[in-house]
Amino acid sequence: MTTAMATELTPRAAQRRRLRRRFTRRPTAVLGLVGVACFVLVAIFGPVLSPADPDATSYDQIFVSPFSAGHLLGTDDLGRDVLSRLIVGTRASMEAGVLATLIAAVIGVALGLFAGYYRGWLDTVVMRTTDVLLSFPFAILAVGLASILGPSLSNAILALAISLIPTFIRITRAEVLGLREQDYVQAAVVSGASGGVIMFGHILRNCLTPLVVQASVAIPGAIIGAAMLSFLGLGEQPPTASWGTMLSESQNYLSQAAWFAVLPGLAIALATLSFNMFGDGLREVLDPRGDQ
Amino acid sequence: MTPRLQVEDLSVQFATDDGPVLAVDRMSFTVEPREVVALVGESGCGKSVTSMSVLRLLPRPASVTGSIKLEGRELTSMSEAEIREIRGRDISMIFQEPMSSLNPSFTVGFQIGEVLRRHEGMTRRQANARAVELLELVRMPAPKARLREYPHQLSGGMRQRVMIAMAVACSPKVLIADEPTTALDVTIQAQILDILRDLRQEVGTSILLITHDLGVVADIADRVQIMYAGHQIESGLVDNLFAHPQHPYTVGLLGAVPRPDRLSHNGSRRLQEIPGLVPVLRDRPDSCVFAPRCTRATPECGESMPPLEATRPGQYAACFHAGESLAESAKEDLQA
Numbered sequence: 193m194t195t196a197m198a199t200e201l202t203p204r205a206a207q208r209r210r211l212r213r214r215f216t217r218r219p220t221a222v223l224g225l226v227g228v229a230c231f232v233l234v235a236i237f238g239p240v241l242s243p244a245d246p247d248a249t250s251y252d253q254i255f256v257s258p259f260s261a262g263h264l265l266g267t268d269d270l271g272r273d274v275l276s277r278l279i280v281g282t283r284a285s286m287e288a289g290v291l292a293t294l295i296a297a298v299i300g301v302a303l304g305l306f307a308g309y310y311r312g313w314l315d316t317v318v319m320r321t322t323d324v325l326l327s328f329p330f331a332i333l334a335v336g337l338a339s340i341l342g343p344s345l346s347n348a349i350l351a352l353a354i355s356l357i358p359t360f361i362r363i364t365r366a367e368v369l370g371l372r373e374q375d376y377v378q379a380a381v382v383s384g385a386s387g388g389v390i391m392f393g394h395i396l397r398n399c400l401t402p403l404v405v406q407a408s409v410a411i412p413g414a415i416i417g418a419a420m421l422s423f424l425g426l427g428e429q430p431p432t433a434s435w436g437t438m439l440s441e442s443q444n445y446l447s448q449a450a451w452f453a454v455l456p457g458l459a460i461a462l463a464t465l466s467f468n469m470f471g472d473g474l475r476e477v478l479d480p481r482g483d484q
Numbered sequence: 485m486t487p488r489l490q491v492e493d494l495s496v497q498f499a500t501d502d503g504p505v506l507a508v509d510r511m512s513f514t515v516e517p518r519e520v521v522a523l524v525g526e527s528g529c530g531k532s533v534t535s536m537s538v539l540r541l542l543p544r545p546a547s548v549t550g551s552i553k554l555e556g557r558e559l560t561s562m563s564e565a566e567i568r569e570i571r572g573r574d575i576s577m578i579f580q581e582p583m584s585s586l587n588p589s590f591t592v593g594f595q596i597g598e599v600l601r602r603h604e605g606m607t608r609r610q611a612n613a614r615a616v617e618l619l620e621l622v623r624m625p626a627p628k629a630r631l632r633e634y635p636h637q638l639s640g641g642m643r644q645r646v647m648i649a650m651a652v653a654c655s656p657k658v659l660i661a662d663e664p665t666t667a668l669d670v671t672i673q674a675q676i677l678d679i680l681r682d683l684r685q686e687v688g689t690s691i692l693l694i695t696h697d698l699g700v701v702a703d704i705a706d707r708v709q710i711m712y713a714g715h716q717i718e719s720g721l722v723d724n725l726f727a728h729p730q731h732p733y734t735v736g737l738l739g740a741v742p743r744p745d746r747l748s749h750n751g752s753r754r755l756q757e758i759p760g761l762v763p764v765l766r767d768r769p770d771s772c773v774f775a776p777r778c779t780r781a782t783p784e785c786g787e788s789m790p791p792l793e794a795t796r797p798g799q800y801a802a803c804f805h806a807g808e809s810l811a812e813s814a815k816e817d818l819q820a
Contacts, residue, residue, distance in 0.1 A: 375584040382539060383572035383599045383650065393598075397589040 214477045221473020227466025234279055235286035242276035246433045255449045268438070268452055269445055277433035278459050284345055284434040285463060288418030288427070292352035293410040299353075300360025301403060305391045307361065308368030319365070322358040330355050334417050338426040345418075345434075348427035352417045356410050363406050367399030401478045408471025412464040419460050435460050486556040487514035488690045489538070489575075489658050494550035496533050496542065496714075506765040507533045509714045510550070515658060515692055518684045522693040522701040522722070524737075525711035528762050531694045534711075535660045538692070539575055540567050554657065573603040576651040580663035582643035586635035592619075592646050593631030599653045618649040621686065622679050641672035648679060655687045662694040677704050698741050702726060710734050713762050713773040716792055720799030728808055730801040732780050733758070735808070772804070780805040 215221050234241060243264070250271035258266040258274075265275040307318040325333065337351035371377060372395065380394050421427035422436020430437050435456040442453035496508040508530040515521045523531040537548050540559065552559045554574060559567065579585045586595060596618060597611030606614065612631060619627030622645040635643055644664065651659055661680065665673040681704055683689050693705055701708055701722060708725055710718040710733065718731040729735045739756030760777035768789075772778070775785040784804050792802045 375579055375581050376587040378541070379577075379579060379585045379647070379650075380587070381541065381571070382577040384568045384570070384602060385572075385598075386568060389602075394587055398587070 211477050215473055218473050218476065220469045221476070224466050224469025224471070224473055227462065228470045231282060231286060231463050231466060235283040238280045238283050242273075242279045244273035244276045246272060246276040246280040247431055248272060255445070255452070257449075258451055258455075265455055266449075266451065269441065269449075272433075274438075274452065274455055277438060278435070278455060281428075281433040281435050281438065281456070282459070282463075284422075284428050284432070285415050285418055285436075285460070288345070288349050288352060289411040289415035289463075289467070292349045292356060292414040292418070293407050295349070295353035296356035296410065297360050297403065297407055300357040301364045301396070303357075304361040304364025305368055305396060308365035309372055309387065309391050309395065315365075318361060322361050325355070325358045326362075330413065331417070331420060334421065335424065335426065338421050343426045343429060345428045348418055348421040351421070351426075352414045355417070356414065359406060359410070360403070363402050364399060367402060368395055371395045371398055405471065405475045405478060408467065408474050412467035412471070415463055415467065416460065419456075486553075488517050488519075488555060489515040489692065490551075490553040491534070491538070492551045492553075494534065494537060494548070494552065496530070496537055496549075497547045499545045499547070504766055506767060507546075507714050508537070509765070509768060511709075511711075511714075511716055513709050513716070513719065515690045517657075517690055518688055519707065520680075520684065520691040520693055520705045522695060522705035522708045523711055524695060524698065524701055524708055526696060526762050528764075529711045530714040531711050532662055533714075535577070535662055535692060535694050538658075538660065539571055539577060569603075572599050572651075572656075573654040574656055575658045575660065576654070576656040577660040577662065578644070578647045578651045578664050580666050582640050582647055582667060585647050586643055588635055591632050591634055592638070596631075596646065596650050596653060599650055603654045614653070615649070618653055619645070621652070621683070622646075622649045623675070624649070641668055641675065644668060644672075644676055645679070648676070648683070652683055652687055652689060656689055658692060659683070659689045660692045660694070663696075664693070665700055666695070666697065673700070680704060698726075698737065710737070713765055713769075715769075715773055715789070715802065717774065717803070718799075718801040719792070720796075724796065724799050728796060728799070730795040730799065730806040730808065731774075731803045732778050732805070733774050734801075772802075774803075 215225075250267070253263070253267050253271040254269060256263050256267040256271075258264065260266065263273050263275070265273075265278065268274055268277070303318050307315040328336070334351050334355040337354055338348050341347035341351055368391075377390060377394055380390050385393070418427055419434075419436035419439065422434045423440045425440065427436055428434035430441070438456040439453060442449070442456070446453055491514070492512050494508055494511040495506070498505045498507055511530075511534055513521065523534060525531050533542065536542050537546075538552055538559065540562075542548060548560060550560070554570065559570065562570070586592075593612055593615050596615040597606070597608060600606045600611040600614055601608070615631060616627045619630055624630055624642060624645050630638075630642075630646075635646070638646065648664075659680075664680070665676050668676060677700065680691060684691060693701070695701060705722050708719065708722050709716055710725075710731065712733050718725065718729070718734045725734065726738065729738055736756065736758040740758065742755055758777055763773065763776065765773065770789070771787060772781070772785040772789055775781040778785065780803075782805070790802045790804045792800045793806075795801045795806045
């Protein structure tokens, strides 16, 4: 970890340049970044980009195969344009991935900081709760929470966020336990800093690296999680387009129109892959041992 | 006149898994304005614990009794918020390890400025201007350019200067320097000591110096407290005490300092060592703490811990057999 700090220290401009070079040297990382950028742009401008109204049904154009005129990726069981639905559905997936991770990070990091810095009963309560939550597999926990909260996209996001919190707590606390013994933390105490200033001003800044990496892992996890919850009917509700609901609708027609299942699956896979490749690149850039 | 810092009957006991440990037993000393008082002793003798209890930095299992007053204000009974106000403004501290005492993620200017913004309510711009002055005070080369640098870009000596600049940012009444030069090489040590010497003139700071380096003590301190196993065993003005040590432990300590110009007591060129280790005390001792290692020990020493008593003008020792006898007898040996 000491070496990790050593890289963080360089003056900002030079450091930024070096990190950028280390990132761009990795083709997978760049590819991941491009993919992530595409998905984010599509999520933001989805309604503008979609070639047709994603919710417009047309009963004389059911299961039009891909690459036909007017419907590049064909139509579904109600004659809705699949490409448009995929594009519009991107937003729900990205929202779920990013929002759930953001909520989990904010709460998890705060709890981890307090638990690790103050120790005592607070630490015991937080960590034992974390142990209990972590004893459930991620998917089961998310499904359980989502069904308790009730089916809707916002509840699905909340359920995913809660399921992601324990990991953030663990990582933050582990970092804090090491950093609180550092001389510079003691020096901050000596200079009259309060607990809040020390936690958020001195310690948090030095444990960002593993947290950024964790976030890059959590986002694709949450995207898959959101698709899973929608597939099970616990997320975005039909007729609103989302990748998960599209998958779920497609399963009745696998023998007639397999591509209808393949397309949203491909979208989920590509989004996850992009975030993972981007996250791996980020991890390697921020890991000082990769700096040769 | 009230002394700047007055420590009276300070005892610190730690509750450990192996039972209580008495780290400091009934310490009393004062530090006057602009005075440098050194606490000297081996590792584990309680000198750092003493300094930490002044700033109330000891962890909870420690029980601290006695009184610590800053210009008459009792520190031991202050609330957490009050003591935070004192820390860094009235009493500040520099540490042994300059390599790890600065936060690696922030610039030098930010870290010095943080103290000023906290205690003096300065704006970022004001704090920056003052930080440059402070860096000049600690004789940092190119102070303005340093503000934007990160700690890893500085050498150990320069980091220690930054630490000192942070510590004296608010012109503290007392500066606790815990082994401030131990981790530095000798030429830098001398420069840092010069800076500390200047500070008490220019800032009017009193310095409580924690060290095991008698050379540093001789160089900068006015008065010295020799500690052994949590007890004050000798105290006095540095010049007197070094010239005429009364306690056998002090005599032994001085004998362990390499001096190229002098043979040691027994005429050999070997350094004198004090055999044995510092004991860990569980409770108030019922015999002299130094007796097991002492060449002058008599049955009397096994009966009670001798109190600190005047031996020579302005000099005190806690020993039933105080005197320079050991050194004198060594001299006689040499002549014989």
